[in-house]
Amino acid sequence: QVHFVESGGGLVQTGGSLRLSCLASGFTFTDYVISWYREIPTGEREMVARVGKTNSSTRYSDSAKERFTISRDNAKNTAYLQMTNLKPADTALYLCYASSGFLSTEYWGQGTQVTVSS
Numbered sequence: 001q002v003h004f005v006e007s008g009g010g011l012v013q014t015g016g017s018l019r020l021s022c023l024a025s026g027f028t029f030t031d032y033v034i035s036w037y038r039e040i041p042t043g044e045r046e047m048v049a050r051v052g053k054t055n056s057s058t059r060y061s062d063s064a065k066e067r068f069t070i071s072r073d074n075a076k077n078t079a080y081l082q083m084t085n086l087k088p089a090d091t092a093l094y095l096c097y098a099s100s101g102f103l104s105t106e107y108w109g110q111g112t113q114v115t116v117s118s
Helices: none
Strands: 003-007 010-013 018-025 033-039 045-051 058-060 068-073 078-083 092-100 105-108 112-117
Touching: 003 092, 018 033, 018 092, 018 112, 033 068, 033 078, 045 068, 045 078, 045 092, 058 068
Parallel strands: 010 112
Antiparallel strands: 003 018, 018 078, 033 045, 033 092, 045 058, 068 078, 092 105, 092 112
16 A cells, blocks of 8 residues: 655744655655645645656756755655745645656655745
8 A cells, every 4th residue: 555654844934944754655666756746725736846766867846946955765765855945935735746657657645734934
């Protein structure tokens, strides 16, 4: 059974930092690209960052560039999102997403809430 444990969210002041973690189980972690998305109260989701099956390939949204860093530790089945210089606009539910084009399979985590106060 696929399961994600996302953690590290919380309340932080503008300019602060947080490190999100996504521990995955129930599937072969190394077969999947891992992304972090964020969801705002309207339900809209935005891709924040993506890391390939190894740490050699990453991609960021314009809002995340130079502030956020995505990484993964395949030995621990865990992906991370280091966020710095946080802004109120970063307030959202952050979700872990695993996808495999080859397997035509995708999985979503439940999310961890990040709130940035001004």
